[in-house]
Amino acid sequence: MKLKIGVLLLFFVLPITGICNYQKEMDLQEKAAQSELVVIARVDSIYEAGCKVNFICARLHVEKFLKGSAEGDLQFAFHGPLAELNSTCCKSGKYYLVFLKKLDSSNWASVNGPFGVYDLPE
Template sequence: MVILLKRRMFAIALGIMPLLAEANQLRVMALDEKVAKSDIVVIGTVVGIDPNVDSREYIPKYAVVNVLQSLKGLPGKAINVQYRGPIAEEDPVCCVVGKNYLFFLKKIGETSYVSTNHRLGVYNLTDMK
């Protein structure tokens, strides 16, 4: 009886494992959905990185971005873009000072934004070939 119960528990655990393994995967948004869910879509240059040296993972980190061209919305000439947050899988692959990026962003403060589709909402234009 105990062996049968252990086998059933093992089978249940194996059935749940694929669900747990996919928990941190990001859903890929289509381009039209990214644009629709974004407050702004801009091309900009990273001109600075948040000097906050706090190493705690849950403290957001920001980059200062000079907006070169706005494709949607009316951002200021410079905006703050969160590039590090409490969930590593959601961090965009960004931000190197001097590089240009295409940003799909949602507003989270007066002049602060976060990627609309996490790491899939910011594209490095400088290194494209």
């Protein structure tokens, strides 16, 4: 009897935890509205040292600001502890369209997790 109850609980609990971590894609207007910066940028380098704890960062050299402005290169924290929020970018030398929000005083993050970064053709 305990085994049957345990199995039934698994059928109800496991699907709920999978839904909890789901990242819904925003439409383009919503991404733009929630972004502090929208940029076309080239990834200059990828690094962990000097990045936010538990994150991997990319140094973005902005080619064009489509929304907002900032001085110098941007530190983009693109890979962190929550897999659902991780972007599928970044490769050195590649160009991306990125919807960004301020993460802290020196780091930026995608406004919509993996859906806030678009790989651009060369």
